[in-house]
Each structure stands twice: as structure tokens, then as C-alpha cells.
Amino acid sequence: MQRVFSGIQPTGIPHLGNYLGALRNWATLQKDHDCLFCLVDMHSITMPWEPEKLRQQTLASTACLLASGIEPTRLYNQSAVSAHARLGWIFNCISRLGWLNRMTQFKDKAGKNRENHSAGLYVYPNLMAADILAFQATRVPVGDDQRQxxxxxxxxxxKFNHDMGVDFFPTIEPLIPPQAARVMSLRDGSKKMSKSDPSEQSRITLTDTPDEIAQKIRRAKTDPEPLPGEAAGLENRPEARNLLSIYGAMSDRSLEDLLSEFGGQGFGTFKTALADLLVEKLAPVASETRRLLADESHLLEVLRQGAARARSVADPIVDEAERLVGFLR
Known part of the structure; x- marks a missing residue:
């Protein structure tokens, strides 16, 4: 059975893009893989943060993941497992500056103020590598933007294997979902749906009520043209393509199938159908999330037990990596 690792930052309530691009897929992978799913709180402090807010968001993310079908024993928070940091430092010394300079996400996040950002933001791809290889995971479900x-x-x-003269760390295979890997903002179809967007109307979160979901879909940006009958008619219509993509992913229907049903119609009928579908699928998740959030002690115990299991897997692997580099054990 192949080992799967993936993580999500607890920097806000997971949204529809997280659910379609990651969480739903994670729940399915549990059936036939040895899975570990991590709340990467160490990555969360590479950008400015508030300690109490991080604590509460970690608990809220735990509740959302459990409500989305993640098994409790497979879930933990990164900072509770020291193997991440231990291997991350080794990888800081293995990785090359030229490799990090090519990472596009650092450039996107740092913008023109590179010198004012933390060293952690620059080297976090090394920690991400350690997150995976501390478990010798061979598969990682990610969005296409994480392929790099x-x-x-x-x-x-x-490079570790070459430098140490061993065949220790495996090759990692990215598992990229075929649909809805990039769910876009409801207010701007050219931008990815994001927790950090200042507009609450740009995203549907996993704690939204049915009324909030329906309202956000009604207000979602569209254009004045009716939906086309063929996919070619969606060119230069990012908002229309985004809403159709969401519907297709939630219903497991093809774009062609949806256009055959809704093509030639205005967005009113389509938005009503999409809102009804999202409420049907997401309302139970939101209800379970709210129930779990009412029991903080249970969430803390889930994370403690999950971390204990993660340590039992990662510690022997990282112990051996440290021995290979020459550390006394």
C-alpha cells in the first residue's frame, strides 16, 4: 500500500476550492492508501500571524477536515511532530539557492518587498519537502500550481541520496485531481479562490449556512451573455467557465453535459440549480463542523492521537536520515 501525505495551512476556514481540490479527494484516498494529513501550522508563520488566531484557526480547520470525512487517526498538526523541523534543517543544507530562486510562489508572495519577508518564506519549500519525505511518502495529492x-x-x-551514497528517499508522484484543481473566485474568474481575499463574497466556506451559500451564488459575477451550447463559447468568459466547473465537479458531470442542459439560457436558472446542488452537498459538512467546534477538548485529543501516530512513522525515518548525515544518535 502506497503512502500518501498532504497538508493544508490552518489560516482560515477551508473553502469550496479546498474541498473540491483537496479534502474530498483525501477522503477517497483513505480507502486504499496509507494516508497522513497535516495541518501545516509551521508554514503558517512564514507570513505575519496572530498567535491566538492561529490556535483557533487550527482547531477550526481540524473540525472542517473531520466533517469532510478525514479519519481522526490520520490527522495531526505539523508542529507536534518534531521530525518535520529536524529533516527540514537537513534539507536547508541539501537544497541549493538556485533551486529556491526559481520557485514562483515565493516571488508571488514576496512581490517587490523581498528583503522585508522572513527567511522562513524563502526556505519553506525545503520544509515542504521534509513534510513529505519524513514519512517516505510516494504520493502527494496537490493542485497543479503545486507541481513545482x-x-x-x-x-x-x-541529492540527499547521491550525497550520502544511499537509496533512502523515494521518488514522489503528484496526484493532481482531473477536475476542479483550481476553483476560482466568485468575484473574479481570473483569480484563484482564496482564504485571504478580503471579500467574503469571493468564496464559499465549509461553515456557510444554506442561505449564505445561495446568496453568494446569486451574487457571483457573470456576464450578460447566455450560456453557450459548446465549450468553445466559453473563451474569454472566465466567470461562466468557473461556475460550470464547480457544478461539474460537485455533480461528476462533464462540461459538455452541462452545456447541453443549460446552453442558451441565462444565468438565473443555472445559478439556482448550482446553489441547490451546493447546499445539498455542503450543508451536512457545515452542520458537522459546527457540532465539532463546540467540543474543543475532543478536537485537541484528535490532534494529540494523530500526532502520536505520525511520530511513530516519521521518527525512525528521520533518525536514520540524521545518522546518514553523520549526527550522533
Whole structure:
């Protein structure tokens, strides 16, 4: 059975994009993989943060993941497992500056003020590689925008193997979902749906009520043209394509199938159908999330037990990595 690792930052309530691009897929992978799913709170402090807010968001993310079908024994928070930091430092010394300079996400996040950002933001891809390889995971479910990080993790693992003269770290295979890997903002179809967007109307979160879901879909940006009958008619219509993509992913229907049903119609009928579908699928998740959030002690115990299981897997692997580099054990 292949081992799967993936993580999500607890920097806000997971949204529809997280659910379609990651959480729903994670729940399915549990059936036939040895899975570990991590709340990467160490990555969360690479950007400015508020300690109490981080604590509460970690608990809220725990509740959302459990409500989305993640098994409790597979879930933990990163900072509770020291193997991440231990291997991350080794990888800081294995990785090359030229490799990090090519990472596009650092450039996107730092913008023109590179010198004012933390060193952690610059080297976090090394920690991401350690997150995966501390478990010798061979598969990582990610969005297409994370492919570059998997390539870097493989470069680091292979360089470690070469430098130490061993075949220790495996090759990692990215598992990229075929649908809805990039769910876009409801207010701007050219931008990815994001927890950090200042507009609450840009995203549907996993704690939204049915009324909030329906309202956000009604207000979602569209254009004045009716829906086309063929996919070619969606060119230069990012908002229309985004809403159709969401509907297709939630219903497991093809774009062609949806256009055959809704083509030629205005957005009113389509938005009503989409809102009804999202309420049907997401309302039970939101209800369970709210129930779990009412019991903080249970959430803390889930994370404690999950961390204990993660340590039992990662500690022997990282112990051996440290021995290979020459550390006394």
C-alpha cells in the first residue's frame, strides 16, 4: 500500500476550492492508501500571524477536515511532530539557492518587498519537502500550481541520496485531481479562490449556512451573455467557465453535459440549480463542523492521537536520515 501525505495551512476556514481540490479527494484516498494529513501550522508563520488566531484557526480547520470525512487517526498538526523541523534543517543544507530562486510562489508572495519577508518564506519549500519525505511518502495529492514544489522535493531527495551514497528517499508522484484543481473566485474568474481575499463574497466556506451559500451564488459575477451550447463559447468568459466547473465537479458531470442542459439560457436558472446542488452537498459538512467546534477538548485529543501516530512513522525515518548525515544518535 502506497503512502500518501498532504497538508493544508490552518489560516482560515477551508473553502469550496479546498474541498473540491483537496479534502474530498483525501477522503477517497483513505480507502486504499496509507494516508497522513497535516495541518501545516509551521508554514503558517512564514507570513505575519496572530498567535491566538492561529490556535483557533487550527482547531477550526481540524473540525472542517473531520466533517469532510478525514479519519481522526490520520490527522495531526505539523508542529507536534518534531521530525518535520529536524529533516527540514537537513534539507536547508541539501537544497541549493538556485533551486529556491526559481520557485514562483515565493516571488508571488514576496512581490517587490523581498528583503522585508522572513527567511522562513524563502526556505519553506525545503520544509515542504521534509513534510513529505519524513514519512517516505510516494504520493502527494496537490493542485497543479503545486507541481513545482513536488519537483523540488524530488530534487532534494535525490541529492540527499547521491550525497550520502544511499537509496533512502523515494521518488514522489503528484496526484493532481482531473477536475476542479483550481476553483476560482466568485468575484473574479481570473483569480484563484482564496482564504485571504478580503471579500467574503469571493468564496464559499465549509461553515456557510444554506442561505449564505445561495446568496453568494446569486451574487457571483457573470456576464450578460447566455450560456453557450459548446465549450468553445466559453473563451474569454472566465466567470461562466468557473461556475460550470464547480457544478461539474460537485455533480461528476462533464462540461459538455452541462452545456447541453443549460446552453442558451441565462444565468438565473443555472445559478439556482448550482446553489441547490451546493447546499445539498455542503450543508451536512457545515452542520458537522459546527457540532465539532463546540467540543474543543475532543478536537485537541484528535490532534494529540494523530500526532502520536505520525511520530511513530516519521521518527525512525528521520533518525536514520540524521545518522546518514553523520549526527550522533
Amino acid at each position: 514544489h513536488i519537483e523540488l522535493a524530488n530534487d532534494i531527495g535525490q
